[in-house]
Amino acid sequence: MNWLLALVPLLPLLAAAAIAVHILSGRAQGDDAEPVTARLATGATGLSVLLLLIADGLALATGTPGHLHLADWFASGSLRIPISFSADALALSLASLACLLLFLTQRFAVNYLHREAGFHRFFLGLSLFASGMLLILLAGNAALAFVGWELAGLSSWMLIGYAQDRPVATGNALRAFVINRIGDAGFILGIGLAWIWLGSMEWPAVGEAGRLDTLNAALLALGFVLAALAKSAQVPFAPWIARALEGPTPSSAIFYGAVMVHAGVYLLLRLEPLLLQSPAVLVLIALLGGLTAVYGWLAGYAQTDVKSGLMFATTTQVGLMFLWIGLGLFPLAAWHLALHAMFRAWQFLASPSYMHMVRNAAPPPPAWLGRCPGLYRAALQRFWLEPLADWLLLRPTRSLARDVRDLDDRVLSRLVGLPDQVKVAAFSERRETEADVIRGHGLAGGAMAWLAGHLHRFEERLVLQPGGGVFTVFLKRLGELLRGVEGLLERPRYLLLLIMATLVVIL
Amino acid sequence: MLRILLLLPLASALLLAVLPTGSVRALRAVAGIAASATLGYAIWLLSGFEIGDPNIQFPETHAWNPRLGSAFTLGVDGFSMPMVLLAALLTVVAILASGNIRKRARGYYVLLLLLETAILGVFTARDWSLFYVFWELTLIPLFFLIDRYGGANRSKAALNFVLYTMGGSVFMLVALLMLYDAAPGHSFAMADLAAGAVRLPEETQIWLFLGLLIGFGVKMPIFPLHGWLPLAHVEAPSPVSILLSGILLKMGSYGLIRAAETLPAAVLALQGWLAVIALFSLIYGGLLAWKQRDLKAMVAYSSVSHMGVVLLGIAALNTAGLTGAVMQMVAHGLVAGALFLLIGLLYERTHTRDIADYSSLVRVMPRFAFFTVLAFIAAVGLPGTAGFVAELHALIGGFARWGGWVVVLSLGVLVSAAYAVRTVGRLFTGPVRAGMHDIPDLSRTEFAAAAVLSAGIVVLGIFPAPALALISASVGQLARVFGA
Numbered sequence: 001m002n003w004l005l006a007l008v009p010l011l012p013l014l015a016a017a018a019i020a021v022h023i024l025s026g027r028a029q030g031d032d033a034e035p036v037t038a039r040l041a042t043g044a045t046g047l048s049v050l051l052l053l054i055a056d057g058l059a060l061a062t063g064t065p066g067h068l069h070l071a072d073w074f075a076s077g078s079l080r081i082p083i084s085f086s087a088d089a090l091a092l093s094l095a096s097l098a099c100l101l102l103f104l105t106q107r108f109a110v111n112y113l114h115r116e117a118g119f120h121r122f123f124l125g126l127s128l129f130a131s132g133m134l135l136i137l138l139a140g141n142a143a144l145a146f147v148g149w150e151l152a153g154l155s156s157w158m159l160i161g162y163a164q165d166r167p168v169a170t171g172n173a174l175r176a177f178v179i180n181r182i183g184d185a186g187f188i189l190g191i192g193l194a195w196i197w198l199g200s201m202e203w204p205a206v207g208e209a210g211r212l213d214t215l216n217a218a219l220l221a222l223g224f225v226l227a228a229l230a231k232s233a234q235v236p237f238a239p240w241i242a243r244a245l246e247g248p249t250p251s252s253a254i255f256y257g258a259v260m261v262h263a264g265v266y267l268l269l270r271l272e273p274l275l276l277q278s279p280a281v282l283v284l285i286a287l288l289g290g291l292t293a294v295y296g297w298l299a300g301y302a303q304t305d306v307k308s309g310l311m312f313a314t315t316t317q318v319g320l321m322f323l324w325i326g327l328g329l330f331p332l333a334a335w336h337l338a339l340h341a342m343f344r345a346w347q348f349l350a351s352p353s354y355m356h357m358v359r360n361a362a363p364p365p366p367a368w369l370g371r372c373p374g375l376y377r378a379a380l381q382r383f384w385l386e387p388l389a390d391w392l393l394l395r396p397t398r399s400l401a402r403d404v405r406d407l408d409d410r411v412l413s414r415l416v417g418l419p420d421q422v423k424v425a426a427f428s429e430r431r432e433t434e435a436d437v438i439r440g441h442g443l444a445g446g447a448m449a450w451l452a453g454h455l456h457r458f459e460e461r462l463v464l465q466p467g468g469g470v471f472t473v474f475l476k477r478l479g480e481l482l483r484g485v486e487g488l489l490e491r492p493r494y495l496l497l498l499i500m501a502t503l504v505v506i507l
Numbered sequence: 508m509l510r511i512l513l514l515l516p517l518a519s520a521l522l523l524a525v526l527p528t529g530s531v532r533a534l535r536a537v538a539g540i541a542a543s544a545t546l547g548y549a550i551w552l553l554s555g556f557e558i559g560d561p562n563i564q565f566p567e568t569h570a571w572n573p574r575l576g577s578a579f580t581l582g583v584d585g586f587s588m589p590m591v592l593l594a595a596l597l598t599v600v601a602i603l604a605s606g607n608i609r610k611r612a613r614g615y616y617v618l619l620l621l622l623e624t625a626i627l628g629v630f631t632a633r634d635w636s637l638f639y640v641f642w643e644l645t646l647i648p649l650f651f652l653i654d655r656y657g658g659a660n661r662s663k664a665a666l667n668f669v670l671y672t673m674g675g676s677v678f679m680l681v682a683l684l685m686l687y688d689a690a691p692g693h694s695f696a697m698a699d700l701a702a703g704a705v706r707l708p709e710e711t712q713i714w715l716f717l718g719l720l721i722g723f724g725v726k727m728p729i730f731p732l733h734g735w736l737p738l739a740h741v742e743a744p745s746p747v748s749i750l751l752s753g754i755l756l757k758m759g760s761y762g763l764i765r766a767a768e769t770l771p772a773a774v775l776a777l778q779g780w781l782a783v784i785a786l787f788s789l790i791y792g793g794l795l796a797w798k799q800r801d802l803k804a805m806v807a808y809s810s811v812s813h814m815g816v817v818l819l820g821i822a823a824l825n826t827a828g829l830t831g832a833v834m835q836m837v838a839h840g841l842v843a844g845a846l847f848l849l850i851g852l853l854y855e856r857t858h859t860r861d862i863a864d865y866s867s868l869v870r871v872m873p874r875f876a877f878f879t880v881l882a883f884i885a886a887v888g889l890p891g892t893a894g895f896v897a898e899l900h901a902l903i904g905g906f907a908r909w910g911g912w913v914v915v916l917s918l919g920v921l922v923s924a925a926y927a928v929r930t931v932g933r934l935f936t937g938p939v940r941a942g943m944h945d946i947p948d949l950s951r952t953e954f955a956a957a958a959v960l961s962a963g964i965v966v967l968g969i970f971p972a973p974a975l976a977l978i979s980a981s982v983g984q985l986a987r988v989f990g991a
Contacts, residue, residue, distance in 0.1 A: 448925065456798045
């Protein structure tokens with residue numbers, strides 16, 4: 001049972017690796033290659049569904065095993081990150097549902113993406129996502145869940161930017177990724193605080209935060225709540241998800257309609273005991289959830305295309321789930337999640353054929369919205385959330401970056417002696433002079449050259465000078481002096497004088 | 508057993524001297540086989556070496572001059588075993604690199620093997636008189652090797668080298684004689700001299716240590732005593748440069764470690780000054796290396812810088828520092844050996860050593876470029892190379908003694924990075940020059956020689972544990988003397 005559960009997220013990951021090898025080997029081309037990739041992806045997810053169903057059956061027969069500890073991932077000092085899984089009713093049921101939806105969507109995409117240029121790339125991303133999502137749902141601790149969280153974020157980025165040649169698509173992919181990183185920062189904060197205050201990042205331990213006072217519990221919860229808000233596209237992070245629709249329809253269905261958008265809700269459901277200890281956070285969640293629901297409802301009226309309309313409907317529903325959680329109605333939120341996931345997956349997958357399915361033209365916005373032009377404009381502009389974020393965050397960051405770059409170019413580079421760009425280009429053209437071989441650039445280089453020059457002169461003069469360093473000159477003079485003395489001694493009269501002097505001293 | 512280690516190259520030298528053939532190839536082959544046999548014997552000795560035993564191993568004593576108290580005593584411990592291996596290895600490399608010595612080849616190889624005998628003698632002697640004899644014995648073959656086979660300025664270089672070393676040796680001899688005077692057993696045995704030295708007043712000990720320091724410092728070399736080094740290294744033929752910087756310099760630092768064993772109180776008193784000299788040598792050598800345009804002079808000065816690390820490690824007098832010192836001796840032996848080998852080979856092909864003359868060699872001689880870049884990276888002490896292990900230990904040891912002052916060591920590493928990167932850039936990048944596009948790449952023997960040294964550098968850098976285990980017992984014993 002234990003290792004069976006570990007296989008569930010592992011299988012899609014292996015499939016992703018196999019597909020990557022398939023792409024890298026250069027054989028993933030043409031019609032013949034498509035079934036290979038498709039079989040790898042759907043096979044792995046299908047097996048995961050089977051494994052989960054077996055686990056579900058066992059759980060129904062013998063009761064849920066709860067928290068499972070398999071092994072230690074790594075341990076360093078007192079830090080220990082175990083590989084553990086939660087196999088309670090919430091995790092098992094939602095994982096089975098998500099896995100089934102993933103399998104069906106993949107099956108749908110096999111035909112939908114037939115002969116698309118990025119067929120293999122798409123299934124690589126989708127398999128990665130399946131692995132990440134199942135890991136989020138089944139992980140028994142925050143660290144492991146974070147791995148899944150990142151895998152899901154990464155694959156989302158890959159698939160929003162699926163149309164690599166369209167600048168809008170890649171730009172949107174980047175934007176979604178960056179906004180998700182804000183949530184990741186919250187997640188990491190949560191993990192870190194849990195580790196410092198509770199000494200463990202296992203979900204059950206995080207839930208039993210009874211030892212913490214209310215403020216600390218709220219702070220710990222806030223980290224995770226921030227992550228949930230970003231992932232589930234709640235106000236104020238809401239706009240990224242509308243941009244994320246650039247991806248192919250099956251990926252939109254599974255990411256933003258059915259599965260990933262609910263990851264935040266699931267995270268909050270998992271943290272139920274912790275949230276119940278910090279009522280202020282619950283109020284915040286309810287407030288933001290309610291705001292999001294209103295935002296999605298109003299903005300949804302102003303949309304003119306099917307996918308955007310569906311997207312804002314999703315935002316509204318997820319906002320409502322947040323509201324239920326904020327009001328403490330956790331089971332309601334869980335049921336809402338499951339039902340919404342199923343229904344929305346079908347809706348998204350069917351969206352390309354709406355034109356055929358719907359006879360009448362789409363209804364116009366309701367009359368009362370038309371009577372308040374300000375509100376209508378706000379809905380059309382999605383309440384200016386994005387320009388606001390740009391104005392608050394992007395612009396200051398940009399100008400700070402510009403200032404820092406100026407500092408780098410004008411001061412630091414010159415100090416360190418890095419050549420600036422213009423000079424580098426001119427360098428190869430110029431014939432270098434003799435002095436260029438040994439030259440210091442910048443302040444540090446200049447100082448080094450100066451010091452080296454002086455030492456070199458010292459070395460040349462005193463230690464190495466050819467034919468006569470100071471020491472040699474001194475020796476030579478001494479030698480001449482001694483030779484003079486010797487010469488004097490050789491003359492008989494001085495020799496006699498010396499002998500007589502010696503005799504006098506002795507006597 | 509160690510006797511055979513000394514007799515092997517000596518007997519081969521005698522055999523070479525009387526060998527009835529004039530063929531350079533045959534002479535070279537015989538010399539190569541003799542050096543390889545010596546290396547093989549040294550490796551065989553290593554397999555019998557008890558790791559973890561700090562005592563002298565393979566001891567043997569023969570009476571030499573009983574009235575004077577000198578004896579032919581040999582033995583190795585954790586300090587000398589790596590040096591013996593290094594000496595044997597570098598001699599093989601030097602003979603592999605001697606391909607272009609064609610004139611007077613017989614004398615050349617005889618002198619080379621005699622030199623190996625003397626070097627191995629220095630590292631295995633356990634009697635100060637024997638040590639001194641071998642110490643002086645290295646001068647004779649080296650003098651002739653530089654004077655007869657060297658570059659344009661060779662006579663001056665050879666004379667300079669011999670005079671410097673002899674001048675240092677005089678101080679060493681006086682110090683040794685005074686120690687002998689105080690020895691209780693009336694002998695030159697190292698243990699006996701150390702026993703006598705303890706009873707001397709500290710001031711006398713300091714003077715004696717200073718005498719030894721001058722003698723060993725000339726060889727090492729440390730800052731004011733390095734005047735012979737640039738000349739000798741530049742003028743010597745490349746294989747001799749390999750031996751000079753690869754192993755001859757290590758004789759100095761090895762002797763200093765032995766002196767520290769003999770006169771611990773004096774070393775402890777002079778510890779701070781030794782560190783100052785070490786750090787100054789480090790920066791001084793590095794900056795002058797940066798200032799050189801002659802490649803050989805550059806590597807020669809970088810040796811001054813690298814031996815500063817050794818002195819710093821010794822001066823730290825703790826386990827980490829001494830480990831760093833011995834590791835740096837080995838690492839620098841391999842790195843400097845590799846650099847002189849490669850630069851020598853380059854000089855044979857281009858007949859210039861000015862870095863400004865080279866350009867874009869990576870296209871012409873990729874194998875040469877690979878090994879040279881590796882050697883320069885190792886000279887900077889990048890992780891994954893032997894120099895890193897050594898510098899890290901010296902840094903840790905120095906930090907434990909003097910705290911933040913060892914930042915100078917890092918500064919020295921920075922300077923060495925400056926000249927290494929510049930040289931690599933000069934040698935291998937830039938436009939292709941007219942005279943530089945049909946240089947042959949390394950031949951098979953040259954490749955083998957460079958590969959052996961590079962493999963040593965990388966293996967010691969990635970798996971330093973066996974080498975550290977080899978020296979740890981002796982290092983631990985010496986460090987305990989100083990209470991660390």
